[in-house]
Amino acid sequence: MFDNPHKNSAIRLRKSGLTYSEILAKIPVAKSTLSLWLREVKLARQQVQRITEKKLLAMQRGWEKVHQNRVEKTLKIKEAARGKVSKLIKNPLWLIGTMLYWAEGAKQKEWRPSEKVAFSNMDVEMHRIFLRWIRKYLTTEQEPVYEMYIHENADSEKARSFWAENLGIPREKIRIYFKRHKMGHVRKRINEGYNGLLRVQIRKSANFRVKGTFVLVF
Numbered sequence: 001m002f003d004n005p006h007k008n009s010a011i012r013l014r015k016s017g018l019t020y021s022e023i024l025a026k027i028p029v030a031k032s033t034l035s036l037w038l039r040e041v042k043l044a045r046q047q048v049q050r051i052t053e054k055k056l057l058a059m060q061r062g063w064e065k066v067h068q069n070r071v072e073k074t075l076k077i078k079e080a081a082r083g084k085v086s087k088l089i090k091n092p093l094w095l096i097g098t099m100l101y102w103a104e105g106a107k108q109k110e111w112r113p114s115e116k117v118a119f120s121n122m123d124v125e126m127h128r129i130f131l132r133w134i135r136k137y138l139t140t141e142q143e144p145v146y147e148m149y150i151h152e153n154a155d156s157e158k159a160r161s162f163w164a165e166n167l168g169i170p171r172e173k174i175r176i177y178f179k180r181h182k183m184g185h186v187r188k189r190i191n192e193g194y195n196g197l198l199r200v201q202i203r204k205s206a207n208f209r210v211k212g213t214f215v216l217v218f
Helices: 005-015 020-026 031-038 045-088 092-104 124-137 156-167 206-212
Strands: 117-121 145-151 174-179 197-202
Touching: 005 020, 005 031, 020 031, 092 117, 092 124, 117 124, 124 156, 124 197, 145 156, 156 174
Parallel strands: 145 174
Antiparallel strands: 117 197, 145 197
């Protein structure tokens, strides 16, 4: 069998603690070939640690780039939205919906831009207004996701029917999440009117926020 200098070099580099990417930068072979050559190579603990650290640093750089892109995208959306607010602010539904989201919606932070529009409340009338606001101002092909949070000893099926009937939502579209009862904690919301808390969200919705321009108020 002929000696393969590329294979020997690859094995030597791997044993010295280099990652696949670093080896491929030195040896011009396909990654599948390199994997075949190196599958039996055992690494010392220090070498494994170095490779792991390199992978983590690469992942961190990737996430930082994604984060920066989101921040820049949000700033552009806000800038574009400023030109529309003067007209929209005269519309009562837009103004009320914006204030509701400001008070009860999921906020995005400069260091952690949100990819979703989310609104949580226990009041069905608030949800009616918010859903009208979404349908009028936020054009998207995505359907809202409905999540109900309720104490585990409450009547969850009755509560799900309440939200479904009052908001025109199919019962099966409402996901139920139970809140554990804490020992020694006296619940105040134990009457017949308790129907948990409903959370409405549209995931990955940052792209259509310009239409609503509500990002300006945050």
